[in-house]
Amino acid sequence: MRSKLILKSITAFAAGLAISLSAQAADLTGAGATFPYPIYSKWAEAYKAATGIGLNYQSIGSGGGIRQIKAKTVDFGASDMPLKAEELEKEGLVQFPAIIGGVVPVMNLDGIAPGQLKLTADVITGIHLGKITKWNAPEIAALNAGVNLPNLNITVVHRADGSGTTFLWTDYLSKANADFKNTVGSGTAVKWPTGVGGKGNEGVAANVQRVKGAFGYVEYAYAKKNKITFAQLKNRDGEFVLPDDETFKAAAAGADWAGTPGMGVVLTNQSGKNSWPATGASFILMHKTQADGLTGRAVLKFFDWSYKNGSNMATELDYVPMPPATVKLIQESWKANFKDASGKTIW
Numbered sequence: 001m002r003s004k005l006i007l008k009s010i011t012a013f014a015a016g017l018a019i020s021l022s023a024q025a026a027d028l029t030g031a032g033a034t035f036p037y038p039i040y041s042k043w044a045e046a047y048k049a050a051t052g053i054g055l056n057y058q059s060i061g062s063g064g065g066i067r068q069i070k071a072k073t074v075d076f077g078a079s080d081m082p083l084k085a086e087e088l089e090k091e092g093l094v095q096f097p098a099i100i101g102g103v104v105p106v107m108n109l110d111g112i113a114p115g116q117l118k119l120t121a122d123v124i125t126g127i128h129l130g131k132i133t134k135w136n137a138p139e140i141a142a143l144n145a146g147v148n149l150p151n152l153n154i155t156v157v158h159r160a161d162g163s164g165t166t167f168l169w170t171d172y173l174s175k176a177n178a179d180f181k182n183t184v185g186s187g188t189a190v191k192w193p194t195g196v197g198g199k200g201n202e203g204v205a206a207n208v209q210r211v212k213g214a215f216g217y218v219e220y221a222y223a224k225k226n227k228i229t230f231a232q233l234k235n236r237d238g239e240f241v242l243p244d245d246e247t248f249k250a251a252a253a254g255a256d257w258a259g260t261p262g263m264g265v266v267l268t269n270q271s272g273k274n275s276w277p278a279t280g281a282s283f284i285l286m287h288k289t290q291a292d293g294l295t296g297r298a299v300l301k302f303f304d305w306s307y308k309n310g311s312n313m314a315t316e317l318d319y320v321p322m323p324p325a326t327v328k329l330i331q332e333s334w335k336a337n338f339k340d341a342s343g344k345t346i347w
Helices: 002-024 037-051 062-070 085-091 121-128 164-176 178-183 200-210 220-225 245-252 293-309 311-316 324-337
Strands: 028-032 055-059 076-079 093-107 155-159 196-198 214-219 232-234 279-287
Touching (some): 037 055, 037 220, 062 164, 062 279, 085 093, 093 220, 155 200, 196 200, 279 293
Parallel strands (some): 155 196
Antiparallel strands (some): 076 279
């Protein structure tokens, strides 16, 4: 009898241990911005190798990520357009930046090397408004003396879904060109006067690659990964700059994370001769009150690990990791804001 009781106790303990280990190793779920997907994917792979915990991240666009976190169908949402303090308060959400990167103009042109072409906000506005329709148009030729521009129609490709990449691109253009601001404006979804849509950065990149003469905008990692030609941009200080982690870093140099409600800093059209004008941060959205404190803590542990161990991976993909001082601010906000259902701090 006693041996049976001992056996039952061992079995029950083993079952409980298995359940506990299973709960600890459950994959995390997130959804939203396609802008940071390449680095989140890289971090997730490395994190699973280190901890056994995976991340199921749906790259569906910032608008979808905001909807899903509000509906509580994922552990975290991701958006490249920061939510305003009033909306965060209304929805009971906390927001913090995870990574910095840049949006770049891309095109499908034979014989043009990546970074060879120069463009300005005025020319890009003309393209988006359908006023500049040929690649050898005088407005483009004037910026690119000596470049053999083809007599080829420009096919504009834009995002078809609610997109933080679109927010960053249109916010930059709205700040740099009054005509764009008054005609199109800025937002995650705008009414484009011309062009065809693609879903996600992936869809825009694929459409640009398919169509000769196509012009679009994607996060820089997608341009590099797919070997798509990109252009230089003229920044606020009047300098033509190339997109890379150094010019993204220059744009973020003066960011006031501590003094901005919800840490919602927008980095477009920043001053500085080396600043890339279409730079932005990607943000994580989570509920202040975590119904499952263990899961909430597990999400924070993933980003804590990524901040500490993922900088080289980020740099390889030409993202800019959050500076240590900013990470400290972020973690202080975790301590102050995130609680479980009983009111206990989870970090």
